[in-house]
Amino acid sequence: MSRPPSTISRRRLLSSLATLPALPAILGVPEAAQAATSDNPLPSWNDGPAKDAILKFIRATTEFSSPDFVPAEERIATFDQDGTLWVEHPLYTQVVYCFDRVPTVVKAKPELANEESFRTVLSGDREAIAKLSMADLLKVLAATLSGMDVDQFRDEAKAWIGAARDPRWKRPYTDLIYLPQIELLTFLRANGFKTYIVTGGGQDFVRAYSEITYGVPPEQVVGTAGGVSYQYAPGGRPVLIKEPKLILNDNNAGKPEGIHLMIGRRPYFAFGNSTGDQQMCEYTKAGGGARLAMLVLHDDEKREYAYGPAQGLPDTKVGTFTEALYDDATKDGWIVVSMKNDWKKIFAFEG
Amino acid sequence: MSRPPSTISRRRLLSSLATLPALPAILGVPEAAQAATSDNPLPSWNDGPAKDAILKFIRATTEFSSPDFVPAEERIATFDQDGTLWVEHPLYTQVVYCFDRVPTVVKAKPELANEESFRTVLSGDREAIAKLSMADLLKVLAATLSGMDVDQFRDEAKAWIGAARDPRWKRPYTDLIYLPQIELLTFLRANGFKTYIVTGGGQDFVRAYSEITYGVPPEQVVGTAGGVSYQYAPGGRPVLIKEPKLILNDNNAGKPEGIHLMIGRRPYFAFGNSTGDQQMCEYTKAGGGARLAMLVLHDDEKREYAYGPAQGLPDTKVGTFTEALYDDATKDGWIVVSMKNDWKKIFAFEG
Numbered sequence: 243m244s245r246p247p248s249t250i251s252r253r254r255l256l257s258s259l260a261t262l263p264a265l266p267a268i269l270g271v272p273e274a275a276q277a278a279t280s281d282n283p284l285p286s287w288n289d290g291p292a293k294d295a296i297l298k299f300i301r302a303t304t305e306f307s308s309p310d311f312v313p314a315e316e317r318i319a320t321f322d323q324d325g326t327l328w329v330e331h332p333l334y335t336q337v338v339y340c341f342d343r344v345p346t347v348v349k350a351k352p353e354l355a356n357e358e359s360f361r362t363v364l365s366g367d368r369e370a371i372a373k374l375s376m377a378d379l380l381k382v383l384a385a386t387l388s389g390m391d392v393d394q395f396r397d398e399a400k401a402w403i404g405a406a407r408d409p410r411w412k413r414p415y416t417d418l419i420y421l422p423q424i425e426l427l428t429f430l431r432a433n434g435f436k437t438y439i440v441t442g443g444g445q446d447f448v449r450a451y452s453e454i455t456y457g458v459p460p461e462q463v464v465g466t467a468g469g470v471s472y473q474y475a476p477g478g479r480p481v482l483i484k485e486p487k488l489i490l491n492d493n494n495a496g497k498p499e500g501i502h503l504m505i506g507r508r509p510y511f512a513f514g515n516s517t518g519d520q521q522m523c524e525y526t527k528a529g530g531g532a533r534l535a536m537l538v539l540h541d542d543e544k545r546e547y548a549y550g551p552a553q554g555l556p557d558t559k560v561g562t563f564t565e566a567l568y569d570d571a572t573k574d575g576w577i578v579v580s581m582k583n584d585w586k587k588i589f590a591f592e593g
Numbered sequence: 594m595s596r597p598p599s600t601i602s603r604r605r606l607l608s609s610l611a612t613l614p615a616l617p618a619i620l621g622v623p624e625a626a627q628a629a630t631s632d633n634p635l636p637s638w639n640d641g642p643a644k645d646a647i648l649k650f651i652r653a654t655t656e657f658s659s660p661d662f663v664p665a666e667e668r669i670a671t672f673d674q675d676g677t678l679w680v681e682h683p684l685y686t687q688v689v690y691c692f693d694r695v696p697t698v699v700k701a702k703p704e705l706a707n708e709e710s711f712r713t714v715l716s717g718d719r720e721a722i723a724k725l726s727m728a729d730l731l732k733v734l735a736a737t738l739s740g741m742d743v744d745q746f747r748d749e750a751k752a753w754i755g756a757a758r759d760p761r762w763k764r765p766y767t768d769l770i771y772l773p774q775i776e777l778l779t780f781l782r783a784n785g786f787k788t789y790i791v792t793g794g795g796q797d798f799v800r801a802y803s804e805i806t807y808g809v810p811p812e813q814v815v816g817t818a819g820g821v822s823y824q825y826a827p828g829g830r831p832v833l834i835k836e837p838k839l840i841l842n843d844n845n846a847g848k849p850e851g852i853h854l855m856i857g858r859r860p861y862f863a864f865g866n867s868t869g870d871q872q873m874c875e876y877t878k879a880g881g882g883a884r885l886a887m888l889v890l891h892d893d894e895k896r897e898y899a900y901g902p903a904q905g906l907p908d909t910k911v912g913t914f915t916e917a918l919y920d921d922a923t924k925d926g927w928i929v930v931s932m933k934n935d936w937k938k939i940f941a942f943e944g
Contacts, residue, residue: 449857460857472846495823506811
């Protein structure tokens with residue numbers, strides 16, 4: 243009796259597969275990110291001084307026998323968002339959101355269409371928009387980010403972030419998060435650190451997606467914050483209405499000020515990427531014991547972007563990594579992370 | 594061979610002890626609080642509608658099969674402090690602290706001694722102090738709570754709270770916390786709730802002792818907050834200096850506004866004791882699903898104090914439980930907790 247053909251062909255298939263390249267390569271599927279394990283918690287980081295500094299910091303602050311041991315309740319880590327946790331170039335995602343909202347806002351208040359700033363945004367003329375003054379830009383941001391109740395704002399921001407696509411990768415903005423940073427957030431949390439986002443971006447905007455995107459709950463997002471006022475909707479339901487009134491400008495000196503207001507403890511770890519993070523890094527390092535400050539340097543033109551005047555890269559409007567910031571980092575022992583050299587993989591979707 | 598005497602006497606001692614009343618009673622030591630267990634999580638609460646409401650709320654929000662189940666990350670509980678977690682009568686503890694600091698402040702700025710408000714406080718004349726206008730009082734508070742760096746302020750507040758004694762019980766103020774509320778905080782946490790203090794008191798002041806006293810870390814204290822400014826001390830060390838500038842008045846409508854600013858989620862549970870908590874309770878109850886709002890009624894003249902015009906009790910300057918608040922509670926289903934009837938034991942030190 244001959245062997246049943248099905249058995250033979252399955253054996254042949256299996257032995258053929260063993261000699262072939264890995265299946266994802268055949269199928270054209272991007273290689274899955276290497277999973278983080280306790281032996282290898284940062285698989286998307288290349289070996290080098292940046293990764294070493296992180297591992298050394300974790301040992302110093304969490305090993306009970308370490309002279310720099312930090313009690314669990316004091317383990318606070320703060321991360322800037324734009325340019326540190328996700329792509330900020332060529333425009334902050336929140337600015338795109340505000341521009342997208344302009345037609346709705348103008349529909350509700352038609353008189354705004356007569357204002358230069360709104361007319362420019364409505365025209366869609368990219369060059370003219372890029373030339374808007376900061377005062378005009380702030381006028382547009384204030385009008386698009388206030389006047390509604392906070393629940394409505396959150397729902398609209400969530401819906402937008404789910405539907406919008408970035409122009410370069412044609413993906414949701416929340417796909418443009420840096421895989422090495424997600425591993426780092428996870429690694430810090432596994433070692434008892436409370437991870438915070440401390441962003442110049444709008445606190446309410448970032449809170450709308452931070453929990454799903456980064457595992458950072460709303461109460462651990464410190465951002466530029468406007469006031470809200472407690473009012474009653476028709477029918478008597480109490481609502482909190484977003485007001486065009488600045489409570490906290492969470493940039494530069496505003497970052498340590500915001501950290502004190504919202505957290506009340508000095509971080510042991512801070513990660514930024516621009517002059518807006520200078521004071522947060524400085525304040526973090528000025529505490530006693532083992533403290534680590536890090537900065538992302540955008541020097542990977544191919545996989546992400548290269549910008550900032552440090553090391554001769556072109557200056558841009560956002561995420562300014564200046565020579566002065568580089569000097570601060572060198573003098574005070576902050577670790578500069580090269581996207582090009584220190585990150586094996588930048589995005590989870592990379593091939 | 595006869596038994597060794599030591600064995601005999603130990604046996605005798607043990608059998609004698611078994612027939613005696615409990616040891617603390619013999620020694621004149623107050624009976625230890627009944628320990629909370631999972632079967633009896635609130636031993637200092639009497640059986641009744643208040644305790645029932647808590648147990649029902651926990652079942653509704655945490656049992657997976659409940660239609661009102663709340664995911665763990667959304668379980669937020671907010672507690673007022675003065676009059677809700679500890680004694681506020683006859684003066685807020687923080688006001689005592691500010692008055693105690695006046696001589697130091699006047700020594701540093703002698704010109705203040707010419708001002709009516711400071712002269713009155715320095716005189717120690719209780720009647721005159723009680724008659725100070727709110728504007729004068731705020732002047733004294735602002736001067737005693739600003740001008741120093743936040744670390745120095747925290748250390749001084751900690752030292753004061755450790756050394757000061759209240760005039761009635763002659764105990765540290767942190768002994769005057771309500772045992773039933775400590776049990777409730779613990780019970781909520783054991784059921785996945787993040788417990789916050791949302792206080793009209795100064796955020797930095799309460800943060801100085803909240804972790805040790807209530808198990809509530811600084812980042813879970815929302816309070817009346819002044820601005821800080823990032824500066825450099827001589828030698829270049831960066832410091833945050835407390836400024837006499839109000840950022841958040843965390844009373845009345847300021848409570849839900851502060852909750853949005855600092856937490857970004859609507860609470861499922863709120864506990865207050867005065868009109869300053871009205872909006873927090875209202876805002877909490879206006880959310881969907883099972884929400885619980887509770888109010889302490891100070892009606893126990895013997896074990897604590899009786900004050901507030903509700904139910905004909907005398908009105909006072911602090912912790913006003915008005916008739917209108919009572920009506921709100923009745924209409925909206927908030928639970929009024931009678932200290933006299935609902936709390937078996939008020940303080941851990943009680944005999």
